[in-house]
Amino acid sequence: MDERLELRVRDLKNPDPDVRRAAYKAFGEIDDPRAIEILVETIGFEDPSVQAEAAWALGESRNVSAVDPLVDALKDEDVGVRRCAAWGLGSIGDPRALGPLIRALGDESWRVRSAAAQALGDIGDPVAFDPLVEALDDDDSTVRVVSAWALGETADARAVDPLVRALDDENSHCRIVAAEALNKLGWQNSDHKLRKVAKFLERLGRRSD
DSSP: OOHHHHHHHHHHHSSOOHHHHHHHHHHHOOOOOHHHHHHHHHHHOOOOOHHHHHHHHHHHHHHGGGHHHHHOOOOOOHHHHHHHHHHHHHHHGGGGGGHHHHHHHSSSSSHHHHHHHHHHHHHOGGHHHHHHHHHHSSSHHHHHHHHHHHHHHOOOOOGGGHHHHHTTTSHHHHHHHHHHHHHTOOOOOOEEEEEHHHHHHHHHHHHHO
């Protein structure tokens, strides 16, 4: 066994959760298939703060074998675990995570919903288009911001209309991100909408001078 891996395995048995948390974090940086196996085996048997670190490490691994345990972690009682699981699934980018991530857009925590929206943007599959459009109406502004960004990542011209509507969002950050997403999409729509986006970006540019 790799010396670094052996050291981290010992740390996983340490009674101090801070030591175990650091060990899980290091696992994501070890390029060894056995490290992933150990993470997968142990992720469900830790206290929440350490389990969240394990979920994050699995995402860092970019290993598709981590998809199923991370999907299971999306159902965890702890918000931090669910949030890290959503982020990890987006980092891996496997389409098997699409359904669970779409369901996570309805999570009771805005932190989980925003992480799910980011993950869906990272994966960039068109199946997430309608759920992300719905998320533009989320009660939480962070979820709306991330959803606007994610729609820009879809490269789907259908996103233009909902993003133009998001230019009227009460949150300034959401308006800025929506404009940037429209710019990324190339404004593939009518002249009227193009002018609205151009005008918004012009005002934004003047404020930043």
